[in-house]
Amino acid sequence: MNENYYWTEENDGVVTVGLTDDGRNELGNITFVSLPKVGDSLKKTDTLMNVEADKAVSDIASPVEGTVIEINEDALSDPSVLNNSDKASSWVARIEK
Template sequence: MNENYYWIEEKDGVVTVGLTDEGRNELGNITFVSLPKVGDSLTKTDVLVNVEADKAVSDIPSPVEGTVIAINEDAVDDPSVLNNSDRTSSWVARIEK
């Protein structure tokens, strides 16, 4: 998936990652998501999240190297929250660099 399809916000060495409007439009309605586990170490080549949607199934690589310190538990229970453009509810994971 293209880097334009996810957003990142960094604060104090912690990066929050989510899907942009462009990414969501490319995928379509998200129906399933597989997130990493808290404590997982990621490199830029590792899959951060696997998304199944109306138009595509995609592995989204991690934009940064680091350790997963939080995942969006709401997205695990209800993947449709990732269809929202509100970053406070539609983030995927937080990674400590």
């Protein structure tokens, strides 16, 4: 997936990652998501999440290298939260660099 399809916000060495409107449009309605586990170490090319959606099934690479310190638990039980543009509810993971 193109790097324009996710957003990142860094605060004190912790990067929050989510899908942009372009990313959501490319995928379509998200119906399933698999996220990393807290404590997982990711390299920049490692898979951050697997997504099943109307238009595609995709592995989305991590945009940063570091350790996963938090995941959006709401997205695991209700993947549709990733379909909206509200960053407060549609983020995917927080990664400490």
